[in-house]
Amino acid sequence: MSDFPADSILVLAEVSPTGTVQKSAAALIGAAAQVGSPIALVVASPGQAADAAAIVATFGATRVLVAEAADVATSLTVPGADALAAAARLVAPEAVLISNSIEGRDVAARFAARTHSALAVDAVNVSRDDEGIVAHHSVYGGSYNVDSAASTGPLVITIRQGAIDARAEGQPLVAEALEVVSSGAAAATITGHTEATVAANRPELRGAAKVVSGGRGLGSEEKFVLVEQLADTLGAAVGASRAAVDAGYIPQTSQVGQTGVSVSPQLYVALGISGAIQHRAGMQTAKTIVAINKDAEAPIFEIADFGVVGDLFAVVPQLIDAIEARKK
Amino acid sequence: MKIIVLVKEVPDTYGDRKLDLETGLADRAANDAVPDEIGERALEVALTYADKNADTEIVVMSVGPNTVPGTLRKALAMGAASAVHVMDDALMGADLGLTGEVLAAAIRRTGFDLVLAGNLSTDGSGGVIPSIVAELLGVPAATNLSSVEISEGAVAGVRAVENGSVNVRADLPAVVSITEALPDARFPNFKGIMAAKKKPFETLTANDLGINAEDESKGRSIVVAVSERPARAAGVKIIDEGDAASQLADFLVQNRLV
Ligand SMILES: Cc1cc2nc3c(=O)[nH]c(=O)nc-3n(C[C@H](O)[C@H](O)[C@H](O)COP(=O)(O)OP(=O)(O)OC[C@H]3O[C@@H](n4cnc5c(N)ncnc54)[C@H](O)[C@@H]3O)c2cc1C
Ligand SMILES: Nc1ncnc2c1ncn2[C@@H]1O[C@H](COP(=O)(O)O)[C@@H](O)[C@H]1O
Numbered sequence: 001m002s003d004f005p006a007d008s009i010l011v012l013a014e015v016s017p018t019g020t021v022q023k024s025a026a027a028l029i030g031a032a033a034q035v036g037s038p039i040a041l042v043v044a045s046p047g048q049a050a051d052a053a054a055i056v057a058t059f060g061a062t063r064v065l066v067a068e069a070a071d072v073a074t075s076l077t078v079p080g081a082d083a084l085a086a087a088a089r090l091v092a093p094e095a096v097l098i099s100n101s102i103e104g105r106d107v108a109a110r111f112a113a114r115t116h117s118a119l120a121v122d123a124v125n126v127s128r129d130d131e132g133i134v135a136h137h138s139v140y141g142g143s144y145n146v147d148s149a150a151s152t153g154p155l156v157i158t159i160r161q162g163a164i165d166a167r168a169e170g171q172p173l174v175a176e177a178l179e180v181v182s183s184g185a186a187a188a189t190i191t192g193h194t195e196a197t198v199a200a201n202r203p204e205l206r207g208a209a210k211v212v213s214g215g216r217g218l219g220s221e222e223k224f225v226l227v228e229q230l231a232d233t234l235g236a237a238v239g240a241s242r243a244a245v246d247a248g249y250i251p252q253t254s255q256v257g258q259t260g261v262s263v264s265p266q267l268y269v270a271l272g273i274s275g276a277i278q279h280r281a282g283m284q285t286a287k288t289i290v291a292i293n294k295d296a297e298a299p300i301f302e303i304a305d306f307g308v309v310g311d312l313f314a315v316v317p318q319l320i321d322a323i324e325a326r327k328k
Numbered sequence: 329m330k331i332i333v334l335v336k337e338v339p340d341t342y343g344d345r346k347l348d349l350e351t352g353l354a355d356r357a358a359n360d361a362v363p364d365e366i367g368e369r370a371l372e373v374a375l376t377y378a379d380k381n382a383d384t385e386i387v388v389m390s391v392g393p394n395t396v397p398g399t400l401r402k403a404l405a406m407g408a409a410s411a412v413h414v415m416d417d418a419l420m421g422a423d424l425g426l427t428g429e430v431l432a433a434a435i436r437r438t439g440f441d442l443v444l445a446g447n448l449s450t451d452g453s454g455g456v457i458p459s460i461v462a463e464l465l466g467v468p469a470a471t472n473l474s475s476v477e478i479s480e481g482a483v484a485g486v487r488a489v490e491n492g493s494v495n496v497r498a499d500l501p502a503v504v505s506i507t508e509a510l511p512d513a514r515f516p517n518f519k520g521i522m523a524a525k526k527k528p529f530e531t532l533t534a535n536d537l538g539i540n541a542e543d544e545s546k547g548r549s550i551v552v553a554v555s556e557r558p559a560r561a562a563g564v565k566i567i568d569e570g571d572a573a574s575q576l577a578d579f580l581v582q583n584r585l586v
Contacts, residue, residue: 016491076496113429134552144557146551189497194493242508
């Protein structure tokens, strides 16, 4: 018999290779607390787990299971899946919440396949009905809302990064060590690791309240700086179209769209972006859309709340000045 | 080396995609069916390796309805040696878990050294099939690779993650998924299209693979509600005559966005 609450929601709190708890953990616990008792699992290298567990409690986990594994830094995905399987056996949760990050998806996939559990991916929210936990998805670029549930057993849900605003109240740390028996499943080996440099003072693209994105219309890496200048004036994150990424103006991690990041900000500003359907798929749920494009026929205008037909190299510098003037 | 490439057929994204509001399944009649773009790039990785290593056999594999042979024929015309199509009414609306089980069973039956897949399909955007397949096959998965190096007995590459990148390697047999950072696929030429007609093409059912799609002991993800979001309407559109920036700044201030 498990001594965990019947409404336990098991949350895998993602920890970076250097031991930092990822921001997604606060959102996952916030989501879990809406529908049940959030029980967190921290999987980290020996020596790093205790600090991580303390942080996770401040996010609102009522209990924190701590698994220290010597191979998390060298072995891909399998140590996480093994620990999650052990935690789920112990907790018997109604649902398992995992970040829809690249690593999170892989752990979710291995765990669900191993335990024959139902898997719901890229959810933007969770709720509870008479039958249990329901995952809410925004599909085909936000054109449809789809709800899914498990036919039987727990629902394993990956949660879109930046999609959940709910946060839970911090809890006193109740940590317990989790015994993990290695599955022995074959894993790929991690042979090296490079941390990306992020612009320190700029908000992260996922979950940002404002986003300014640039497209092929910026013309060059040097001129793409204009996008960053407007973003900084507005306190916005920087995004891009795939054409801008392919042209090397900005790294792929900033790509907005179907095969990039999906954002739902209060304000989305598209500069020199035509508004191809694959780009719209990642941003058309924004509350307010502004577009500046010199082609009056560009499809981005079909969804823009405020469209300017004009040369962005003329309009954007004036806009920056006008905003600065009105801020005074 | 025997390489299996997983290619999913998806609705063409150059058109508004539709969901059936009764079933929550893709409305396949609404769009042309095309090979998933990143899956085609995975095939290109295999073909590039085969160009340099004569002793390479490429099998393309897909689970899906009766339009999928078109997608697989295109892959054969590009240079794959044979195709495996799993088609079964019992698999209509299969969730990710069931699709993964079917693919894993078909891969095991065909035999492989390396499985290549896309990291994300453009319709489901699940990004989980490669790892599900690896788990069920009991082999390592090197996923989300933005560069791949295949050698005799091993595969290595750079895995792009949110906060940086990781170098990974795995001994074969293994599953690899690749991102759109890898090169676009080649076009089939006339000779390839003619040759494709004579290449082996196997069609399998769930039963052939020993899969019971109705096994109720396994948790499946089921759709409980679907609704369509109202389409966005266009707002104001002004032509810049020197004062557009000022009008836009006013709009932002009025909407408390500054
Ligand atoms: C499977 C698949 C997935 C894809 N995924 C994505 C994705 O995730 N994200 C994405 O963005 N795309 C994606 N694409 C690509 C997409 O189809 C488009 O090719 C891409 O979005 C175009 O980028 P763009 O608007 O910057 O470039 P373009 O379409 O070339 O548009 C550039 C625009 O800039 C304007 N312009 C030029 N100069 C100026 C100026 N001085 N002032 C003002 N305006 C100017 C032009 O009028 C034009 O409208 C995908 C495609 C496929 C097939
Ligand atoms: N039905 C399918 N048939 C063949 N391959 C598939 C299928 N579904 C997914 N895949 C493979 O798995 C990758 C990721 O798909 P997904 O997990 O659906 O985002 C795709 O790029 C394909 O390589």
